[in-house]
Amino acid sequence: MKDISGTALLGPLAAMVIVALLVALTTPRFLEAGNLSNLVLQVSIVALVAIGSTLVIFSGGIDLSPGSAIALLSMVFAVMVKLVGIDFWLALIATLALGALLGSVNGFVTAYLRIPSFITTLAALSAFKGLAFLFNNGSPVFQVSPLLEPIFYGHVFSLPLPLVYVILAFGAAHWLMRYARLGRCIYAVGGNPRAAHLSGIDVRRTQFLAFTIAGLMAAAGAILMAARLNSGSPNYGAGLELQAIAAAVIGGASLAGGRGHVLATLLGALTITIVQNGLNLNGVPSPLQSIIVGVIIVIAVGIDMWRVELGRAFGRLLPARASTPVHKEGA
Numbered sequence: 001m002k003d004i005s006g007t008a009l010l011g012p013l014a015a016m017v018i019v020a021l022l023v024a025l026t027t028p029r030f031l032e033a034g035n036l037s038n039l040v041l042q043v044s045i046v047a048l049v050a051i052g053s054t055l056v057i058f059s060g061g062i063d064l065s066p067g068s069a070i071a072l073l074s075m076v077f078a079v080m081v082k083l084v085g086i087d088f089w090l091a092l093i094a095t096l097a098l099g100a101l102l103g104s105v106n107g108f109v110t111a112y113l114r115i116p117s118f119i120t121t122l123a124a125l126s127a128f129k130g131l132a133f134l135f136n137n138g139s140p141v142f143q144v145s146p147l148l149e150p151i152f153y154g155h156v157f158s159l160p161l162p163l164v165y166v167i168l169a170f171g172a173a174h175w176l177m178r179y180a181r182l183g184r185c186i187y188a189v190g191g192n193p194r195a196a197h198l199s200g201i202d203v204r205r206t207q208f209l210a211f212t213i214a215g216l217m218a219a220a221g222a223i224l225m226a227a228r229l230n231s232g233s234p235n236y237g238a239g240l241e242l243q244a245i246a247a248a249v250i251g252g253a254s255l256a257g258g259r260g261h262v263l264a265t266l267l268g269a270l271t272i273t274i275v276q277n278g279l280n281l282n283g284v285p286s287p288l289q290s291i292i293v294g295v296i297i298v299i300a301v302g303i304d305m306w307r308v309e310l311g312r313a314f315g316r317l318l319p320a321r322a323s324t325p326v327h328k329e330g331a
Contacts, residue, residue, distance in 0.1 A: 107212055149230050
């Protein structure tokens with residue numbers, strides 16, 4: 001399969017292009033400039049959150065809490081700025097720090113208390129959502145600050161700022177996973193925790209840091225979500241954790257851990273967003289959209305689980321390579 005694909009990015013890229021072509025064939029509005037611009041804005045939040053989810057998956061865990069974390073963090077940010085009167089930029093930094101703290105709590109419970117990440121983050125999903133409703137009596141906070149909307153709708157050199165954030169974040173994530181020691185440790189821990197420990201890697205610390213980064217990326221998503229509507233709400237982020245996990249899996253990340261490419265997660269996020277955009281443009285009801293996205297997630301996970309079997313089956317369909325005879329020159 002590697003001989004055919006050539007790179008880990010080719011499969012997710014092909015999937016994204018095929019989905020985009022199918023959507024373009026069903027509705028001419030997909031390729032309109034306004035819709036493509038809106039697509040960039042839509043994918044930005046999912047893509048940023050998916051970076052954290054991907055790193056956790058690489059380390060052999062799963063994070064179900066980003067959606068609820070976004071609800072909580074958007075409310076905390078809005079309350080700090082609008083109701084308490086804290087300086088905007090100080091509140092923004094505090095929100096990012098709080099996101100990292102929430103992620104570190106998940107990491108500590110998973111790594112050091114040895115509770116499975118599925119249980120830890122499932123509990124966090126419920127707890128963070130409940131905490132979000134404790135702020136402002138569970139009511140959204142509107143018109144947070146005039147400084148907020150330009151963060152999402154502003155431009156730099158004609159590029160929308162959310163696109164700039166995504167490029168910078170994925171560039172940093174790619175560097176981390178390819179060149180930094182922490183990235184190599186994350187792959188090693190996800191691939192074989194015992195072998196990683198015997199190699200001198202601090203497995204618990206690595207898992208802890210992966211969840212901390214995931215919390216930081218959830219905070220970045222919360223700020224963008226708040227900036228998009230200039231508000232905070234305990235209902236924000238619903239279902240976003242599944243979209244982030246789907247983006248990682250469609251991008252080729254193995255749920256068993258230790259395998260995948262972080263840049264491919266961006267292609268997975270684009271694929272999910274294009275599907276939802278196409279369904280919206282074609283007037284597909286929201287309940288049916290949820291069903292379709294769920295089916296895509298199952299298919300993506302199934303492909304990951306059956307990767308070896310599918311590779312062998314596909315290999316049998318290829319014609320055998322003709323052996324090239326070797327001619328020896330006589331003296």
